[in-house]
Amino acid sequence: MPNNTDCQTSVKTEHGLGDDVFLTMGHKKYKASMAYAKALFNFAVDFKLLGPIGKGFEEFICIWRQSSLMRRFIQCHAIDRNTRKERINSLFKDRMHKGILCFLGKLIDNSHTELIPGIYSMFSDMADEARNKRRVRVVSAFPLNSSQKSRLQKTLEDYLKLAVTISNEIDPRILGGFVCYTDSIKIDMSLKRDLEKLKDRVLTMPCGGDKKDEG
Amino acid sequence: MKVNVAELSQIIQKELEAYESLLEVDEVGTVLEVGDGIARVSGLRNAMSAEMVEFENGIQGIVFNLEQETVGIVILGDYLKIKEGFQAKRLKRLLSVPVGEALLGRIVDPLGNPLDDMGPVRCEESRLVESPAPGISARKPVRTPLQTGIKAIDAMVPIGRGQRELIIGDRKTGKTAIAIDTIINQRESGVICIYVAIGQKTSTIAAVVEKLKEYDAMDYTIIVSASASANFPLQYIAPYAGCAMAEWFVNEKHKDTLIVYDDLSKHADAYRQLSLLLNRPPGREAYPGDVFYLHSRLLERSAKLSDDLGGGSMTALPIIETQEGEVSAYIPTNVISITDGQIYLLPNLFAAGIRPAIDVGISVSRVGGNAQIHAMKQVAGTLRLEMAQFRELQAFAQLGTDLDPATQRQLKRGMCLVELLKQPQFKTMKVEDQVALIYVASHGCCDMIPPGMVRQFEAEFLEYINGVYPHVISDIAQTGRLNNKTLLKEIGEEYSRKFIKDHNIVQDTEEDGCECPQKTEQQKPHDVEGGSR
Ligand SMILES: Nc1ncnc2c1ncn2[C@@H]1O[C@H](COP(=O)(O)OP(=O)(O)O)[C@@H](O)[C@H]1O
Ligand SMILES: [Mg+2]
Numbered sequence: 194m195p196n197n198t199d200c201q202t203s204v205k206t207e208h209g210l211g212d213d214v215f216l217t218m219g220h221k222k223y224k225a226s227m228a229y230a231k232a233l234f235n236f237a238v239d240f241k242l243l244g245p246i247g248k249g250f251e252e253f254i255c256i257w258r259q260s261s262l263m264r265r266f267i268q269c270h271a272i273d274r275n276t277r278k279e280r281i282n283s284l285f286k287d288r289m290h291k292g293i294l295c296f297l298g299k300l301i302d303n304s305h306t307e308l309i310p311g312i313y314s315m316f317s318d319m320a321d322e323a324r325n326k327r328r329v330r331v332v333s334a335f336p337l338n339s340s341q342k343s344r345l346q347k348t349l350e351d352y353l354k355l356a357v358t359i360s361n362e363i364d365p366r367i368l369g370g371f372v373c374y375t376d377s378i379k380i381d382m383s384l385k386r387d388l389e390k391l392k393d394r395v396l397t398m399p400c401g402g403d404k405k406d407e408g
Numbered sequence: 409m410k411v412n413v414a415e416l417s418q419i420i421q422k423e424l425e426a427y428e429s430l431l432e433v434d435e436v437g438t439v440l441e442v443g444d445g446i447a448r449v450s451g452l453r454n455a456m457s458a459e460m461v462e463f464e465n466g467i468q469g470i471v472f473n474l475e476q477e478t479v480g481i482v483i484l485g486d487y488l489k490i491k492e493g494f495q496a497k498r499l500k501r502l503l504s505v506p507v508g509e510a511l512l513g514r515i516v517d518p519l520g521n522p523l524d525d526m527g528p529v530r531c532e533e534s535r536l537v538e539s540p541a542p543g544i545s546a547r548k549p550v551r552t553p554l555q556t557g558i559k560a561i562d563a564m565v566p567i568g569r570g571q572r573e574l575i576i577g578d579r580k581t582g583k584t585a586i587a588i589d590t591i592i593n594q595r596e597s598g599v600i601c602i603y604v605a606i607g608q609k610t611s612t613i614a615a616v617v618e619k620l621k622e623y624d625a626m627d628y629t630i631i632v633s634a635s636a637s638a639n640f641p642l643q644y645i646a647p648y649a650g651c652a653m654a655e656w657f658v659n660e661k662h663k664d665t666l667i668v669y670d671d672l673s674k675h676a677d678a679y680r681q682l683s684l685l686l687n688r689p690p691g692r693e694a695y696p697g698d699v700f701y702l703h704s705r706l707l708e709r710s711a712k713l714s715d716d717l718g719g720g721s722m723t724a725l726p727i728i729e730t731q732e733g734e735v736s737a738y739i740p741t742n743v744i745s746i747t748d749g750q751i752y753l754l755p756n757l758f759a760a761g762i763r764p765a766i767d768v769g770i771s772v773s774r775v776g777g778n779a780q781i782h783a784m785k786q787v788a789g790t791l792r793l794e795m796a797q798f799r800e801l802q803a804f805a806q807l808g809t810d811l812d813p814a815t816q817r818q819l820k821r822g823m824c825l826v827e828l829l830k831q832p833q834f835k836t837m838k839v840e841d842q843v844a845l846i847y848v849a850s851h852g853c854c855d856m857i858p859p860g861m862v863r864q865f866e867a868e869f870l871e872y873i874n875g876v877y878p879h880v881i882s883d884i885a886q887t888g889r890l891n892n893k894t895l896l897k898e899i900g901e902e903y904s905r906k907f908i909k910d911h912n913i914v915q916d917t918e919e920d921g922c923e924c925p926q927k928t929e930q931q932k933p934h935d936v937e938g939g940s941r
Contacts, residue, residue: 382432
């Protein structure tokens with residue numbers, strides 16, 4: 194049991210959405226994930242399979258996130274590659290597109306299964322872009338309620354001129370307000386930043402003594 | 409200073425009321441990898457080459473490599489404080505350094521932060537570290553001399569204001585010494601000096617600073633230091649930063665400046681290190697392909713500006729350290745081809761006591777001749793000729809063959825001139841003194857003086873002529889011409905006789921040139937060996 198919870202927390206940090214995925218990823222892994230994601234995306238676009246492949250990948254990721262058994266099984270080097278591939282195939286044959294199963298097979302062949310979450314995140318960003326959609330990660334100190342979310346979504350859609358989906362994360366360190374991240378853009382509207390700005394201004398201000406001299 | 413709490417809270421209250429939270433949109437990326445002064449960052453898709461970025465903790469960096477998915481960033485600060493996963497923000501501007509008169513007398517790092525204990529550097533302006541060199545119409549030919557105060561250089565390889573003269577030689581041959589003497593000699597000329605130390609030992613830099621202070625040269629000097637312990641990005645930008653500081657004086661204050669890059673071999677090494685860490689393909693000697701551009705774009709910024717632009721100038725003295733005298737290595741040949749001349753320093757001359765160890769045979773200055781004052785041009789012509797003949801004759805003399813009296817006289821004079829061109833460190837000489845001395849010596853006035861006593865003759869003669877005939881010296885200084893040659897020669901001959909008499913020098917030759925063959929024959933080969941080793 195304790196083993197399980199351990200696994201859960203670690204998975205949580207590892208598989209958080211957006212840029213977090215790359216936090217512990219070195220340069221080489223990043224480049225490799227990008228190459229895989231691009232290959233899958235190009236394949237899907239060329240064969241007009243963006244819909245089914247995207248859906249299949251999403252489904253697979255859901256299972257991957259929920260089941261630690263699945264994660265361990267796919268990454269287990271003690272089990273022969275072919276056995277792993279066959280099991281995955283037979284398990285998901287009816288549920289998802291053949292393309293995504295082949296792709297997973299390739300990852301198992303190349304022992305690159307640990308890149309799966311990163312590849313997914315990159316792939317879904319590419320797929321979103323192709324559909325003129327953008328995922329925005331909104332970090333706030335408190336959970337956003339639905340009206341806040343829809344207002345924010347509307348504003349962001351006007352600003353970015355794209356369809357926006359919001360994923361909310363909680364980080365009490367920003368104290369209040371929110372910070373949006375999307376495609377290397379950061380929009381900082383947090384209380385923390387305001388206070389820091391204020392601090393800088395007060396500190397760089399000519400101090401009282403000097404002021405009197407001037408006046 | 410006392411802080412009044414009520415007052416402070418009032419200020420904060422006012423600030424709060426005035427504060428408006430503005431929408432702030434930044435472009436950020438995530439650090440994937442960090443190490444050895446380099447960070448690789450994902451995102452930052454619109455980042456441009458050489459743009460500044462700022463990491464979460466305020467440390468800044470420069471975009472150095474644009475790759476397909478990532479950018480390579482050189483970190484200007486302690487890279488150990490940057491962790492994977494940190495955010496890096498585009499600053500949308502290029503690197504600049506503070507510039508201004510407040511820098512004079514200071515020791516700063518390449519970002520303009522003080523390294524001395526004189527408090528913050530208060531500069532109002534800043535200037536881009538990398539800026540394009542002045543174009544053709546912005547320049548004027550080099551015409552004014554930059555007096556180094558070193559006889560051998562001012563006479564034989566003169567440097568003009570706006571010129572780039574390379575100082576090249578092995579380690580410990582007196583390269584830095586020449587640069588420092590030149591800086592010290594600018595005390596009265598009003599030239600602003602910048603000494604950029606790249607990859608030097610901190611103790612060496614400290615010694616340089618000490619000497620400059622001792623000779624009151626810090627008032628008009630800026631030291632930009634990226635010592636061997638500074639990280640490679642700082643060493644890489646140091647010369648450009650120093651150049652930007654000099655450019656401010658040239659462009660805004662229309663001043664003449666002198667900048668010493670000590671040394672560019674280490675600069676190239678730092679650049680090589682950065683490039684290899686960023687997987688740029690290595691070329692010859694493992695330097696990246698654009699290492700020529702590294703130095704050409706730096707040295708092209710030295711110029712003499714046209715009168716429309718104020719007529720300021722930037723003279724550059726780049727230094728290159730060779731290994732075992734190998735001047736055909738990659739970096740030396742590059743820098744030789746960029747500069748307007750070279751001063752070669754040879755370790756065997758240095759060891760033989762000929763210091764500064766300048767090889768006058770192969771050292772050249774391609775533009776400086778136009779910049780010599782007229783008087784110096786006159787005397788230097790004879791000097792060059794005499795020295796060239798001397799070098800040729802030396803080869804014969806070593807064979808120990810019988811030499812005719814004329815040849816012997818020429819050898820003797822050559823040896824005197826070699827002695828005369830020796831000069832200790834920190835003893836720079838005014839150009840008018842140099843002219844008088846070289847004129848007198850190359851017209852045979854110290855032919856009778858044994859080589860060992862030439863230095864003594866030099867010192868006493870200058871004292872004598874400055875004391876008894878000051879108008880002769882001041883005339884040279886004021887008009888820049890040698891108007892009364894006969895008088896100067898007479899003074900020389902007169903003093904030479906006096907010197908010989910005072911010091912009881914026994915003549916081995918008669919004054920009119922009639923000689924006693926046995927005596928000279930025995931002595932010559934011995935002396936020549938001493939002089940040419
Ligand atoms: N003209 C000179 N006369 C006497 N000693 C000199 C002279 N020039 C340099 N030296 C001495 O030679 C040593 C090496 O000089 P330095 O300029 O540091 O060499 P480099 O910069 O080529 O390594 C120093 O100890 C310096 O004092
Ligand atoms: Mg040196």
